[in-house]
Amino acid sequence: MTSLRTEGLTKSFGGVLAVDGASVELQEGRINGLIGPNGSGKTTFFNIVTGMIKPDSGRVLYRDRDITRHSPHRIAHAGIGRTFQLCRVFPRLTVLENMLVAVRRTRLRELLAGLRDQGEVERARHWLRRMGIEHLEDAEARDLSYGQQKLLELAAVLMAEPELVLLDEPAGGVNPALIDRIVSLVRDLNAEGRTFLVVEHNMDMVMGMCDHVIVFDRGAPIAAGPPAEVRDDPRVLEAYLGV
Amino acid sequence: MVSLLLQGLALGVLTGGLYALLASGLSLYFGVMRVVMVAHPAFLFLAAYLTYTVHTTFGVDPFLALPVTVPLFFALGVAVQRLLVARLAPDNLAMMSVLLTFGIALAIEGLLGTIYTGSYKSVSMEYATKSLTIGGVHLPYDKIIAFFVAALTLAVLFAVLVRSRFGQALRATIQHREAARLVGVQTERVAGYGFGVGLATAAVGGTVLALITPFFPASHWVWIGKLMAIIVVGGLGSVIGAALAAVLLGVVEGLVLVTVDATWATMMFYVFLFLTLLARPQGFFGGRLAHRF
Amino acid sequence: MRIASRGIPLLVACLALAYPWLVPNYYLVYAGALTVMYAAMSTSWNLLGGFTGYVSLGHSAFFGLGAYGTGLLIVRLGVPWVAALLVSAVAVTAFAVFVGVAAVRVRGASFVIVSIALVSMMNLVVQGWRSLTGGSTGLQVPSPFPDLHRGQTHIVFFYLFLALLGLALLSWWYVSRSRFGAGLRAIREDEDKAESLGVPTGAYKVTAFALSALFVSLAGGLYAVWFGSLDPIFVFSILIGSYMVLMSLLGGVRHLFGPLLGALIVAPAGEYFLIALGETQIHLTATGLLLVLVVLFMPDGILARLTRRRAGPSIPDETAEQRLQGAAR
Numbered sequence: 001m002t003s004l005r006t007e008g009l010t011k012s013f014g015g016v017l018a019v020d021g022a023s024v025e026l027q028e029g030r031i032n033g034l035i036g037p038n039g040s041g042k043t044t045f046f047n048i049v050t051g052m053i054k055p056d057s058g059r060v061l062y063r064d065r066d067i068t069r070h071s072p073h074r075i076a077h078a079g080i081g082r083t084f085q086l087c088r089v090f091p092r093l094t095v096l097e098n099m100l101v102a103v104r105r106t107r108l109r110e111l112l113a114g115l116r117d118q119g120e121v122e123r124a125r126h127w128l129r130r131m132g133i134e135h136l137e138d139a140e141a142r143d144l145s146y147g148q149q150k151l152l153e154l155a156a157v158l159m160a161e162p163e164l165v166l167l168d169e170p171a172g173g174v175n176p177a178l179i180d181r182i183v184s185l186v187r188d189l190n191a192e193g194r195t196f197l198v199v200e201h202n203m204d205m206v207m208g209m210c211d212h213v214i215v216f217d218r219g220a221p222i223a224a225g226p227p228a229e230v231r232d233d234p235r236v237l238e239a240y241l242g243v
Numbered sequence: 244m245v246s247l248l249l250q251g252l253a254l255g256v257l258t259g260g261l262y263a264l265l266a267s268g269l270s271l272y273f274g275v276m277r278v279v280m281v282a283h284p285a286f287l288f289l290a291a292y293l294t295y296t297v298h299t300t301f302g303v304d305p306f307l308a309l310p311v312t313v314p315l316f317f318a319l320g321v322a323v324q325r326l327l328v329a330r331l332a333p334d335n336l337a338m339m340s341v342l343l344t345f346g347i348a349l350a351i352e353g354l355l356g357t358i359y360t361g362s363y364k365s366v367s368m369e370y371a372t373k374s375l376t377i378g379g380v381h382l383p384y385d386k387i388i389a390f391f392v393a394a395l396t397l398a399v400l401f402a403v404l405v406r407s408r409f410g411q412a413l414r415a416t417i418q419h420r421e422a423a424r425l426v427g428v429q430t431e432r433v434a435g436y437g438f439g440v441g442l443a444t445a446a447v448g449g450t451v452l453a454l455i456t457p458f459f460p461a462s463h464w465v466w467i468g469k470l471m472a473i474i475v476v477g478g479l480g481s482v483i484g485a486a487l488a489a490v491l492l493g494v495v496e497g498l499v500l501v502t503v504d505a506t507w508a509t510m511m512f513y514v515f516l517f518l519t520l521l522a523r524p525q526g527f528f529g530g531r532l533a534h535r536f
Numbered sequence: 537m538r539i540a541s542r543g544i545p546l547l548v549a550c551l552a553l554a555y556p557w558l559v560p561n562y563y564l565v566y567a568g569a570l571t572v573m574y575a576a577m578s579t580s581w582n583l584l585g586g587f588t589g590y591v592s593l594g595h596s597a598f599f600g601l602g603a604y605g606t607g608l609l610i611v612r613l614g615v616p617w618v619a620a621l622l623v624s625a626v627a628v629t630a631f632a633v634f635v636g637v638a639a640v641r642v643r644g645a646s647f648v649i650v651s652i653a654l655v656s657m658m659n660l661v662v663q664g665w666r667s668l669t670g671g672s673t674g675l676q677v678p679s680p681f682p683d684l685h686r687g688q689t690h691i692v693f694f695y696l697f698l699a700l701l702g703l704a705l706l707s708w709w710y711v712s713r714s715r716f717g718a719g720l721r722a723i724r725e726d727e728d729k730a731e732s733l734g735v736p737t738g739a740y741k742v743t744a745f746a747l748s749a750l751f752v753s754l755a756g757g758l759y760a761v762w763f764g765s766l767d768p769i770f771v772f773s774i775l776i777g778s779y780m781v782l783m784s785l786l787g788g789v790r791h792l793f794g795p796l797l798g799a800l801i802v803a804p805a806g807e808y809f810l811i812a813l814g815e816t817q818i819h820l821t822a823t824g825l826l827l828v829l830v831v832l833f834m835p836d837g838i839l840a841r842l843t844r845r846r847a848g849p850s851i852p853d854e855t856a857e858q859r860l861q862g863a864a865r
Contacts, residue, residue: 050732076734090725093718100715101722103734120715160734279645281652330832337645338591342781343831345593349778349824356817460817464774468656471649479646506664513657520638520650 002064003028003164003195004080009048009058018044019055020219026164026212031186031196033206033227036216037240042199043085045216046166050082051075062164077105081162085169085199087149091142095133095152098141099124102160127155131185147178154185165189167198171205183209207231215239246379247501255497257386259490261451264393265466266473266485267400268444273479276434278328278340284466285348286442290316290449291364291458292355298366298453305366305450306392312446320442321435323347328438329431348463356460365457385455396447397486400440404482413437465509472516478526487528545793556694562687569694569762571803573755574779576701578787578795579708580751581780584744586708586789587717589724590640594651596777597658598749601628602756603771607677608668610761617680621757625750632749633742640741643727655774662768675766693762700758701796704751708792711747720744752780775820779806782827788837797838802826 009022019041026032034042047053049060051072060068067075090098128134131151171179190196200206207227215223217239223230230236272280290312297308331339375382404410415423416433424430477488492512500508556565585591605624609615639650681689711717719740722730731737760766783798809819
């Protein structure tokens with residue numbers, strides 16, 4: 001079953017064409033990688049899919065529903081979650097408070113009347129334990145190390161119970177031990193039924209973890225397929241090395 | 244009816260020019276320092292009161308006060324920026340600067356009210372009370388003078404911004420502070436001078452205002468509303484956008500003034516403000532810095 | 537600190553309840569009622585400002601609308617004062633929703649500007665619409681307690697404002713412990729990130745905006761029947777709005793009792809200046825300078841200084857071996 005499909009997405013900023021007719025199709029249940037040289041439009045692509053930017057033309061379909069013009073919070077409710085290239089947490093809220101921000105559905109009772117109920121707190125603690133940062137529950141997010149913040153960011157996203165998770169450079173600025181931990185987390189979460197789309201520059205990580213890889217260059221996909229195929233594709237080499 | 248509309252149009256264009264001068268100063272502060280200078284209209288009226296004092300004490304033409312007030316206000320602007328604004332933490336700069344300048348505006352209003360009392364003051368000159376009549380349309384001399392002074396000052400301002408080295412440095416600081424620093428622009432100093440230029444335009448604007456309308460200490464609040472409406476419609480951070488929006492709103496005000504009444508004429512600013520917010524929050528005439536601040 | 541944080545509010549509450557009987561004259565009761573009114577309004581303002589970080593300089597618009605709404609309902613339509621108060625508050629809150637939808641489409645300083653424009657607009661409308669508002673003579677609202685003399689009325693309204701303050705504090709406390717409050721705080725920290733986590737930021741902001749307008753409009757309505765004489769220049773004055781901001785900032789916007797503390801400092805000081813310096817405008821300058829000083833040197837407020845967390849690492853000290861063992865888990 002198709003999870004995410006985009007048709008001809010285009011977006012320019014002033015004179016710069018960031019995304020140029022990007023058509024992409026992702027199957028559910030897979031770990032997909034998105035690679036490409038710097039400036040090839042990967043993060044802009046993410047921003048369009050998650051509703052933070054509206055495309056100039058093209059469509060985004062999630063499970064066959066057109067979500068192109070939806071606001072970011074509606075897209076989150078539809079089941080798409082995302083982390084950011086430069087890890088974003090809520091700096092002056094505690095780790096636990098960070099976890100309790102995510103909203104799964106816009107039901108009045110749940111939102112306005114809800115005190116911090118124990119069920120939610122337990123769910124939050126469960127994720128913090130899985131990430132290994134449960135002992136930092138009361139610390140302010142800005143006091144955490146960068147690696148811990150990345151884990152917190154991912155945990156908070158998972159609180160919203162997304163089916164499709166977009167990870168923007170999860171290994172960026174992180175030590176090798178933590179990278180391994182992230183890879184095994186992604187594999188476990190995927191085995192539990194979640195689809196992933198991971199933007200990464202760390203080739204070992206991508207090739208080792210992903211079932212399917214898409215290569216972007218100058219705003220559009222130029223190759224897609226299993227990792228081994230993509231790695232040997234001459235067009236990919238040309239894009240990266242400019243040869 | 245047509246001549247009435249032409250009258251409104253003409254008046255609107257003339258006042259629009261003045262609005263353009265006043266609003267461009269505001270856009271300048273924001274562009275340079277990301278500061279929303281709510282106190283700008285308060286300084287306008289400070290200048291108006293100073294002009295009044297000069298006029299009543301020495302009996303001279305108010306425009307002769309300019310060689311004194313312009314440098315004074317320039318220095319004041321530099322001082323405000325270096326001593327106050329620069330001390331704000333960059334954390335929440337836009338909002339803290341509003342609160343800071345709001346406090347300054349209150350302080351100025353209090354001083355003016357204490358020194359001059361709350362009664363209306365104005366400056367009237369013999370030559371300014373007459374009107375020029377062209378084809379049935381009456382153009383008051385004071386508004387014509389206001390327009391030309393505003394246009395001249397704006398021209399000088401643009402020339403400085405575009406042609407001079409200082410203007411170049413200023414525009415570089417507006418566009419990208421870090422990059423400007425990297426090429427050797429002393430951004431702190433430039434920011435201070437930018438502020439000084441902004442307040443210098445307030446000195447000119449204040450003198451003109453003194454001539455065309457009676458004023459009292461709390462007058463600046465009405466102008467804050469109007470000027471803010473102009474720069475929101477025009478697009479924050481765009482000096483040209485502010486000028487265009489100023490003329491547009493001036494014309495609308497003029498037309499409504501002659502066809503309905505003064506209250507509705509002023510209301511139009513707020514109507515346009517809210518419509519802009521609903522339809523296109525980042526403004527209509529450009530301004531890439533808008534909305535996200 | 538625990539004992540202090542529980543004991544002090546309790547002590548203050550007791551003092552507040554006994555206040556009218558502790559002071560020697562009715563003027564001080566009046567001053568006390570005024571202070572409590574400002575405390576209620578500032579706490580209400582802080583429902584928006586403290587949680588979302590959206591600073592409104594125009595909340596006096598809601599004060600004035602609440603005052604005139606209540607006054608007009610009583611005078612023109614003969615509505616009993618309690619009903620007038622409530623109907624007016626509901627109407628003003630509905631208006632706040634309408635305005636809020638437009639206003640929250642911009643952020644940060646733009647929003648402040650829009651709030652200023654709002655109150656400027658109210659000023660304009662009220663001064664232009666003389667037939668409705670009574671023009672420069674203002675609107676006269678009959679007292680709901682005609683049998684009581686001035687001083688006794690002050691006592692009654694002291695308690696009424698105290699009840700309003702209690703409601704406002706309760707609301708603030710409730711919001712701060714709720715998912716709604718967590719969402720609002722997230723909006724202040726990183727609005728786009730909050731939205732990407734599913735928080736309906738637009739709806740949340742409008743709700744906070746409307747809620748903050750509610751208690752302010754109730755204060756306006758109470759003011760109308762207490763003072764009995766409404767002057768459009770005063771009730772829509774931007775000064776009232778700036779007091780709300782100043783008091784909240786001074787006391788601390790992130791704390792329940794911050795605005796109250798700010799009101800306890802600024803309101804009596806304001807009254808004192810008014811008496812000592814007469815009817816000049818110098819109190820504007822004093823307010824302005826105080827605001828400048830607070831913004832420059834104490835933007836987090838007094839309570840933030842007092843309750844600052846102990847600095848130090850919250851990350852436990854461990855050796856490299858321990859660290860690696862943890863990672864291997």
